[in-house]
Amino acid sequence: MIWSQSFARIAWIAGVFSLILGGLLVYNSVRLYRGPGNGKVRLAEARELAPLKSALREDPKNDALKQQIRELDRELRLDYFRREQLASRAGWTLLGSAIVFITALQLAAGLRKPVVRIPNITTRRENPVKTAALAAKTVAGTTLALAGLATALFWETNNQWQGGLATSTKNPGTPAATAPANDPAWFPTDEEIAKNWPRFRGPDGSGITKLTDLPETWDAPSGKNLLWKTAIPLPGENSPIVWGDRVFLTGASNKAREVYCFDAKTGSMLWKEPVSIPQSTRAEPPEVMEDTGFAAPTAATDGRRVFAIFANGDIAGFSTDGKRLWARSLGTPENMYGHATSLTLWRNRVIVVLDQGGAKDAKSKIMALDSNTGEPVWTTPRPVPNSWVSPILIKHDGREQIVTSADPWVIAYDPATGKELWKAKCMKGDVAASPAYANGLVYVASDQSCIAAIKPDGTGDVTDSHIAWQNDEKGLPDTCSLLCDGPRVYTSIYGVFHAFDALTGKHLWAHDANAKSQASPALVNGRIHLLTTDGIEIIGEAGAEGFKETGRATLGEGTGATPAYAPGRIYLRGKKHLFCIGKKDGN
Amino acid sequence: MTRIFLLGIMALILMAGLDVASAVERFPPPDFSGGHEVPVTVVPKPEPRSAGWVDVAVLALGLGAASWLSIRKRSRKGIVILSILSLAYFGFWRRGCVCAIGSIQNVALGIADPGYAVPLVVIAFFTLPLVVALIWGRSFCSGVCPHGAIQDLVLVKPVKVPTWLDEILRVFPWIHLAAAILLAATGSLFIICKFDPFVGIFRMAGPRTMLAAGAGLLVVSMFVGRPYCRYMCPYGALLGMASRFSKWRPTVTPDTCTQCRLCENSCPFGALNPPMPAKQGIERIASGRQRIVMMVVMLPLAALLFGWVGGKAGIASLPVHPDGRLATLVLAQERGELTGPAPDELAAFRKHGSEQHAVFAKAQVLESRFLTIGRLIGAAFGLAMALKLARILFPESSNDYETDHGRCVSCARCFSACPYELVRRGIPVALPKEGGGNG
Amino acid sequence: MPKNPSNLSRRDLFKSGVRGVWLLGFGSAAGFLSGRENTGETRWQIDPDKCIQCGRCATECVLEVSAVKCVHSHGMCGYCKLCTAYFEPEPINLDEGAENQLCPTGAIERKFVEDPYYEYNIIPDLCVGCGKCVKGCNMFGNGSMYLQVNHDRCINCNICAISTACPAQAFVQVPAGKPYLLRGKKEVAK
Numbered sequence A: 001m002i003w004s005q006s007f008a009r010i011a012w013i014a015g016v017f018s019l020i021l022g023g024l025l026v027y028n029s030v031r032l033y034r035g036p037g038n039g040k041v042r043l044a045e046a047r048e049l050a051p052l053k054s055a056l057r058e059d060p061k062n063d064a065l066k067q068q069i070r071e072l073d074r075e076l077r078l079d080y081f082r083r084e085q086l087a088s089r090a091g092w093t094l095l096g097s098a099i100v101f102i103t104a105l106q107l108a109a110g111l112r113k114p115v116v117r118i119p120n121i122t123t124r125r126e127n128p129v130k131t132a133a134l135a136a137k138t139v140a141g142t143t144l145a146l147a148g149l150a151t152a153l154f155w156e157t158n159n160q161w162q163g164g165l166a167t168s169t170k171n172p173g174t175p176a177a178t179a180p181a182n183d184p185a186w187f188p189t190d191e192e193i194a195k196n197w198p199r200f201r202g203p204d205g206s207g208i209t210k211l212t213d214l215p216e217t218w219d220a221p222s223g224k225n226l227l228w229k230t231a232i233p234l235p236g237e238n239s240p241i242v243w244g245d246r247v248f249l250t251g252a253s254n255k256a257r258e259v260y261c262f263d264a265k266t267g268s269m270l271w272k273e274p275v276s277i278p279q280s281t282r283a284e285p286p287e288v289m290e291d292t293g294f295a296a297p298t299a300a301t302d303g304r305r306v307f308a309i310f311a312n313g314d315i316a317g318f319s320t321d322g323k324r325l326w327a328r329s330l331g332t333p334e335n336m337y338g339h340a341t342s343l344t345l346w347r348n349r350v351i352v353v354l355d356q357g358g359a360k361d362a363k364s365k366i367m368a369l370d371s372n373t374g375e376p377v378w379t380t381p382r383p384v385p386n387s388w389v390s391p392i393l394i395k396h397d398g399r400e401q402i403v404t405s406a407d408p409w410v411i412a413y414d415p416a417t418g419k420e421l422w423k424a425k426c427m428k429g430d431v432a433a434s435p436a437y438a439n440g441l442v443y444v445a446s447d448q449s450c451i452a453a454i455k456p457d458g459t460g461d462v463t464d465s466h467i468a469w470q471n472d473e474k475g476l477p478d479t480c481s482l483l484c485d486g487p488r489v490y491t492s493i494y495g496v497f498h499a500f501d502a503l504t505g506k507h508l509w510a511h512d513a514n515a516k517s518q519a520s521p522a523l524v525n526g527r528i529h530l531l532t533t534d535g536i537e538i539i540g541e542a543g544a545e546g547f548k549e550t551g552r553a554t555l556g557e558g559t560g561a562t563p564a565y566a567p568g569r570i571y572l573r574g575k576k577h578l579f580c581i582g583k584k585d586g587n
Numbered sequence B: 001m002t003r004i005f006l007l008g009i010m011a012l013i014l015m016a017g018l019d020v021a022s023a024v025e026r027f028p029p030p031d032f033s034g035g036h037e038v039p040v041t042v043v044p045k046p047e048p049r050s051a052g053w054v055d056v057a058v059l060a061l062g063l064g065a066a067s068w069l070s071i072r073k074r075s076r077k078g079i080v081i082l083s084i085l086s087l088a089y090f091g092f093w094r095r096g097c098v099c100a101i102g103s104i105q106n107v108a109l110g111i112a113d114p115g116y117a118v119p120l121v122v123i124a125f126f127t128l129p130l131v132v133a134l135i136w137g138r139s140f141c142s143g144v145c146p147h148g149a150i151q152d153l154v155l156v157k158p159v160k161v162p163t164w165l166d167e168i169l170r171v172f173p174w175i176h177l178a179a180a181i182l183l184a185a186t187g188s189l190f191i192i193c194k195f196d197p198f199v200g201i202f203r204m205a206g207p208r209t210m211l212a213a214g215a216g217l218l219v220v221s222m223f224v225g226r227p228y229c230r231y232m233c234p235y236g237a238l239l240g241m242a243s244r245f246s247k248w249r250p251t252v253t254p255d256t257c258t259q260c261r262l263c264e265n266s267c268p269f270g271a272l273n274p275p276m277p278a279k280q281g282i283e284r285i286a287s288g289r290q291r292i293v294m295m296v297v298m299l300p301l302a303a304l305l306f307g308w309v310g311g312k313a314g315i316a317s318l319p320v321h322p323d324g325r326l327a328t329l330v331l332a333q334e335r336g337e338l339t340g341p342a343p344d345e346l347a348a349f350r351k352h353g354s355e356q357h358a359v360f361a362k363a364q365v366l367e368s369r370f371l372t373i374g375r376l377i378g379a380a381f382g383l384a385m386a387l388k389l390a391r392i393l394f395p396e397s398s399n400d401y402e403t404d405h406g407r408c409v410s411c412a413r414c415f416s417a418c419p420y421e422l423v424r425r426g427i428p429v430a431l432p433k434e435g436g437g438n439g
Numbered sequence C: 001m002p003k004n005p006s007n008l009s010r011r012d013l014f015k016s017g018v019r020g021v022w023l024l025g026f027g028s029a030a031g032f033l034s035g036r037e038n039t040g041e042t043r044w045q046i047d048p049d050k051c052i053q054c055g056r057c058a059t060e061c062v063l064e065v066s067a068v069k070c071v072h073s074h075g076m077c078g079y080c081k082l083c084t085a086y087f088e089p090e091p092i093n094l095d096e097g098a099e100n101q102l103c104p105t106g107a108i109e110r111k112f113v114e115d116p117y118y119e120y121n122i123i124p125d126l127c128v129g130c131g132k133c134v135k136g137c138n139m140f141g142n143g144s145m146y147l148q149v150n151h152d153r154c155i156n157c158n159i160c161a162i163s164t165a166c167p168a169q170a171f172v173q174v175p176a177g178k179p180y181l182l183r184g185k186k187e188v189a190k
Helices: A002-032 A045-058 A063-112 A128-154 A190-195 A278-282 B002-016 B052-073 B076-093 B100-112 B120-136 B139-143 B146-154 B163-169 B172-185 B199-203 B208-221 B227-231 B234-243 B279-284 B288-316 B322-334 B344-352 B356-393 B419-424 C005-034 C056-060 C132-140 C161-165
Strands: A226-231 A241-243 A246-252 A257-263 A269-274 A305-309 A314-319 A324-329 A344-346 A349-354 A365-370 A376-381 A392-396 A399-405 A409-413 A420-425 A436-438 A441-445 A451-454 A467-471 A488-493 A496-501 A507-512 A522-524 A527-531 A536-542 A547-554 A564-566 A569-573 A577-582 B041-043 C042-046 C068-072 C108-114 C117-122 C145-149 C171-175 C187-189
Touching (some): A045 A063, A128 B163, A128 B356, A246 A305, A246 A577, A257 A314, A314 A349, A344 A399, A451 A488, B052 B076, B052 B120, B052 B139, B076 B139, B076 B146, B100 B120, B100 B172, B100 B234, B139 B146, B146 B208, B146 B227, B163 B227, B172 B288, B172 B356, B199 B208, B208 B227, B288 B356, B322 B356, C068 C117
Parallel strands (some): B041 C187
Antiparallel strands (some): A241 A246, A349 A365, A392 A399, A441 A451, A488 A496, A496 A507, A522 A527, A527 A536, A536 A547, A569 A577, C068 C145
């Protein structure tokens, strides 16, 4: 009992001490943090010094005032740091005394109890059934009350953003906020797309332009038909894209990634914007082949926004005025040569094919990002290893499809949902040539397998049912994409040009242009255009019998990019410059 | 003179363009003729702290020890020592982070957002105590959780909370859990961490309100057993649910129960159940068929009702998310509804932000997310409440005094109230007859 | 009272089943989450490009004195005689007098190098992370001063209290191995 009493006394002392110390701490903290803002405005400096400082400003020569400010400043700072230190020490002391208090209390309480006590219990036993009934009523009542309260509280709450509020916020004071520009569901019409060159190989990714007023010859070094040329800050193998009077390109090094916009009329750079995402800026840059570089994928635009992806998996959306809308890192793709697949657009979605790693890694995927926000809308895994094919968007029998090609599967997806529509097993090795669509057939090829034509109206695995023809004799392309002018499909490998019958797959002829080419061939004004790595544009007519070269044009700079076509103009990207070719007299 | 000159310079700079976002070289770094060496930027290295796996190891050891002490060893003293150690390690040394209670939020965010990788340590902290609860009951609460330990250690004179109040208050952990999951899964805010009462005490620092709440709750804990665990802890709600299905759990008596009623008031947490007569007693609340019909009606009804409420609550919480808040602010400014100085959010948005319609589009996506997740969580909450009711309506019949399967936190206090336990420990006592002294 | 064995076993069976389902659920959730491409441990940091120097870093940190402090990348500094990070707007004189200094704790040291260049150093022990100097440097200077979470002090809360209060969403989680987002090129850990 003696012990118990002394513990009780200790508890008393420690308790009173803790209380006093706690009070002091509160007082100190009030002194330390005066003023508003979470009760934590550090230093009274602003309040007490400010009037003196402004007085000094009125009377800059007043040395006494100056001295006063300096002394008060010193005093305030010392006070601040002293109190801070005090607070920290007092905190630990308080903890100590609280521990003493509680321990003493527990011991006092424990010692007061006799060790063994078996008393007679005289209270009435509670009826457990009654208790349960009370508990059930309470729980039910509380739940109902809660539901009622929440209903009353949120009765007025309605989804305001989904009701198209975002689009209806027009304010006369801000002319920039026009309704359609704010509409997240907006996308360009097919006609608008067809008029421009919004992606790799043109509006439909076919490499065919319907324009007829394009120059047939040029010589950039001598200035013939050269409208302008502008230096590009960072290198890249991506091709120019054009919408209206703006030309877009991207460039990247192992450190920096940039998107450029050029004025189509003058060639002056309208804007350049970096794509820097903190996490990936600090990550190791991907390993890429020199031929691929860090900016191989071509950008895409819908006329209001432009989207760019880089070898490190950074993807960003800008307004065509150069305002960054969003940026995200998709993670560095594991790619032997470097990521090179270009972007495709479908309505207000950016379609990204991220084929990476080996076939067993299961890391490849195709995804659609919301072009307003960059948020993924759907993601579908792809059972293929790294590939370099840019997908094409086709519409066959009213069914829109994104056609991809990789080892071994050629797969078509529903652009709205990402569901697999059909797939065919016919490719092998490093697949890089982008498919072509004509005659109701999808043409695919790779240099280690074959060139094949597939009927895109099947579902599921169509390997055995829908491959119209297949040919693996010769002329299979490595990087250059396929071109189909109707009767014939053309491939190009190492500067040798091959033609196949588009309906039977029969190899027709080969033409050796004695030049190396990385760019994909194009069909301009009925003639085949093929840009070599030395910057020579080989132009010729292809027929059933063979190829007849009709002319050559010179860029004067090496290149791996595919040209873009706009009314009266051809845009070519050299290793260092962007060239605009057009007839000088005409417009 | 100098002053005018300086003002001139400033004005020039101001005109040169104020809204340049960030690091721009307005003044080129000088070439020093005297060969002055430009210092390199120095940043302090991270303080070496125990690695994550050490925490996991301590947690696993603690869980094992707590289970052994409460079920095999039946030692209150051991549990107290373990509590002190856990409080020192997880509380004051690790300063409250990493913690199983907070891990709910990481896991919720991880499940909802495929772009968020939950650290393995956090996954372990979430899973281990729950798995242990399925096997040996809430050992985590007894002496491993620093929050539980600090409350348990300061409990001096427990007061019995009346049944009706206890039942009302026990709904709050579920509300806390639902709100925490909703806000975490949408990536808005981790409210468990933000409104944690004790972490301020562990850090000996924090917002004044947090410290005051912690101190206040500790004073309450001296008289009401574990108020946070019983009436606030969202993880406790989960653990309780798991431990209802545990394989083993602490029993009051090591031997047989003679219903001597000596232990009746030994549990300060309201987790000791008196014998529940089989069938005929319960039938008095409602007949078996009535109860089954009630359940069949109640379960879907509760899910639907609270699903609807949850969706509404979700939408209402949109401004808690930074993007939702920004969109709301931008809209308010657009409509001229904003009074007072523009908040910093808008300043930041104007300075660096993206286009307005992108912000709105984000809000649109977010809102539908809030709605979906809110509905799901609301429905789950409704089901939890209905099941709570079901558990009361379908009690397990037992002849003995038993620890409540969900509520017992394995603190080992009730053991020494049982005369058979005293016999087990070798203390000579006269065993009482059945039903207490006047039974 | 004899126990009813059949009733008991039915309940036990039910319980075992539920237990199994729970375990399976935890297992698959844990597996699902840990199977995700794990970025490893992270630390909180400020993206200096997003920071608008609102001053909340000084007040919102759970620590008594904020873990956020100013960092100076000397390589980017213009060594200005009139440093807008050091001096109040409209200073009386360009000297070290308290009446001219912007920093409320006097945490910036100003050293003469050669005419007209001055070197500025942050004294971390005095810095409270209010960001006044950062605002001055970013608005009128090169932006060589910026706020960073100092990881000798940061306790890496599950959710950083400042990050939830940051109006510019400038707080990001970075890999623990490289916990700073420094400007300029030269970076060395002490």
